Amino acid sequence: MSSMVEIRWHGRGGQGAKTASLALADAAFESGKYVQGFPEYGPERMGAPITAYNRISDERTSLHSNIYEPDFVVVVDATLLDAVAVTSGLKKEGAIVINTKKSPEEVKPQLEGYQGKVYTIDASSIAEEELGNRSLSNTTMLGAVVAVSKCLPADKFLTDVKVSLEHKFASKPHVIEKNMKALERGMKEVKA
Amino acid sequence: MAAKSIRERLSGNEAIATAMKQVNPHVVAAYPITPSTEVVHYFAQYAADGEVDTEFVAVESEHSAMSACIGAQAAGARSATVTSACGLALMWELLYVASGHRLPVTLAVINRALSGPININNDHSDSMGARDSGWIQLYSENNQEAYDNYLMSLRIGEHKDVLLPVMTCQDGFITSHAIENIELLETADVQKFVGKYSPERHLIDGKPMSVGPYDTVMYYFEHQYQRAQAMNGAKKVILDVFKEFGELTGRKYDLFEQYKMEDAERAIVVLNSSAGTAKFVCDKLRAQGEKVGVLKLRVFRPFPMEEIAKALSHVKAVAVMDKADCFSAMGGPVFADVRSACYGLKDRPLMINFIYGLGGRDVTIENMEHVYASLSEVIKTGNTDNFYRHVGVRGV
Numbered sequence: 001m002s003s004m005v006e007i008r009w010h011g012r013g014g015q016g017a018k019t020a021s022l023a024l025a026d027a028a029f030e031s032g033k034y035v036q037g038f039p040e041y042g043p044e045r046m047g048a049p050i051t052a053y054n055r056i057s058d059e060r061t062s063l064h065s066n067i068y069e070p071d072f073v074v075v076v077d078a079t080l081l082d083a084v085a086v087t088s089g090l091k092k093e094g095a096i097v098i099n100t101k102k103s104p105e106e107v108k109p110q111l112e113g114y115q116g117k118v119y120t121i122d123a124s125s126i127a128e129e130e131l132g133n134r135s136l137s138n139t140t141m142l143g144a145v146v147a148v149s150k151c152l153p154a155d156k157f158l159t160d161v162k163v164s165l166e167h168k169f170a171s172k173p174h175v176i177e178k179n180m181k182a183l184e185r186g187m188k189e190v191k192a
Numbered sequence: 193m194a195a196k197s198i199r200e201r202l203s204g205n206e207a208i209a210t211a212m213k214q215v216n217p218h219v220v221a222a223y224p225i226t227p228s229t230e231v232v233h234y235f236a237q238y239a240a241d242g243e244v245d246t247e248f249v250a251v252e253s254e255h256s257a258m259s260a261c262i263g264a265q266a267a268g269a270r271s272a273t274v275t276s277a278c279g280l281a282l283m284w285e286l287l288y289v290a291s292g293h294r295l296p297v298t299l300a301v302i303n304r305a306l307s308g309p310i311n312i313n314n315d316h317s318d319s320m321g322a323r324d325s326g327w328i329q330l331y332s333e334n335n336q337e338a339y340d341n342y343l344m345s346l347r348i349g350e351h352k353d354v355l356l357p358v359m360t361c362q363d364g365f366i367t368s369h370a371i372e373n374i375e376l377l378e379t380a381d382v383q384k385f386v387g388k389y390s391p392e393r394h395l396i397d398g399k400p401m402s403v404g405p406y407d408t409v410m411y412y413f414e415h416q417y418q419r420a421q422a423m424n425g426a427k428k429v430i431l432d433v434f435k436e437f438g439e440l441t442g443r444k445y446d447l448f449e450q451y452k453m454e455d456a457e458r459a460i461v462v463l464n465s466s467a468g469t470a471k472f473v474c475d476k477l478r479a480q481g482e483k484v485g486v487l488k489l490r491v492f493r494p495f496p497m498e499e500i501a502k503a504l505s506h507v508k509a510v511a512v513m514d515k516a517d518c519f520s521a522m523g524g525p526v527f528a529d530v531r532s533a534c535y536g537l538k539d540r541p542l543m544i545n546f547i548y549g550l551g552g553r554d555v556t557i558e559n560m561e562h563v564y565a566s567l568s569e570v571i572k573t574g575n576t577d578n579f580y581r582h583v584g585v586r587g588v
Contacts, residue, residue, distance in 0.1 A: 022371055025201065025371045026201065026371075029201040029371075029373065034372075034373050035201060035371060035372065035373060036370055036371065036372050037370065037371040038365075038366075038369060038370035038371065039365075039369060041312065041313065041365050041369070041552070060372075060373060061468075061472070062333070062334075062467075062468030062469070062471045062472050063468060063469055063472045063557075064334075064363075064366055064367070064370075064465040064466065064468045064469050064555070065469050065554055065555055065556045065557060066554045066556075068556065
């Protein structure tokens, strides 16, 4: 049971937090893990705060509740820091990863005294540079959380995501390289 | 001999769509409704892409979906549909028509709360309301059980000693939209397992017959008696099919699952996804030396009365969980049946009821801990006057 990693994603409707949680479940599955990837459905609309979850473990878990004490939290949209208690229940041995231009020190005052590690990454700018669209930051955030949590071996993760993208974008091969670049930059540029 | 297993990850909806594709029914008539919509999308795509031979009928309502399935099944076709919540409610009239005419239609229910007020999330008010419609009901903890139950549902319903429609239920969103690991069968093995559908008689078999004419006072009662007899006899067929499926897949199922029940003094009776959460909490308390167990119902219609009574006979106190209220002012539907099943026991366990998780209210570890703690209190006092309880509702 101690081998189980629980991750909670916070985003706004339309930003791809759910898609990223499913992509992480896919990659973890390819690594031979047991996975859960599921969204919490509230009022589904563009811009509304949404939550998605991952459980990754070596044995199948029978637990089917939401995650209240995550090991890691990913915040896809920093405007949520003032709207949602993103660090609620977050383990202090864990970490939070936030998409923002600010440094970890600069965002700490917004985290209600969270004692664990704080990581930031400017995923929206990376998305703009690599994919031409600031709102496609979820790929970069996926890379960042895998790097921070070390829940999957990095090399295998990159290969698995590439295979998955090749399948998904079979008719648009140019998209694959760009997404891989955005993902790798997420893994490298996330900072504590 | 065990069949080859394919390791996959699918949501509960994808699992049902995959099972339906592998079965390749003659007719699927369906109308989309959240959270079962995805299954209709996937299947319509399979039909459009020629991945199945199915006649896909894009009907204009669930009433028509069930009507089309009934007509097709009466004409000798294996027919199937999928729905949730108000969609199932709109089928209501036809549910009885399907079972009353002994037509083994299969229906995947993705459980969702009935309106009103409107809510798209999970509870069991839809299928629990349909529990007396003459359909066999199987419940599924996760995507794997949803897939397995669906494949077995055809064999159960179509068996000549049963000839009743079957609904396979799983929790909307909680399992229908959650990606989890799953082991699939190869399509050839599915085809072999479900076999060819060959009813003894049907509308277009060349020998003129009628289906659905007025059933007079002279005959109606006898037909109802026969329908009840079919349900009475279904248990044996269900066990045979479970056994055969277990030999094929290595996944052994029973009428219900007994989890750490051998020496349990306190037990939770529950069905669908929350059974998994109950098992998780059971493990946690067992590690602290507490004698707790979980009885997970899988077959709710027919209701395995004798077996449940036997399984609970040694338990001191039982909490029956209901994710639907039936507004009888005496607890939920599962509670009514479990308590009734235990009436004949010489030493009956103390028994209380919890209504939980309505309209998608998350069912937490703390909820299940509260239920087990309540059972300790009941054992201490021996008092069950306050048997009709709620967990997870604010202000109670």
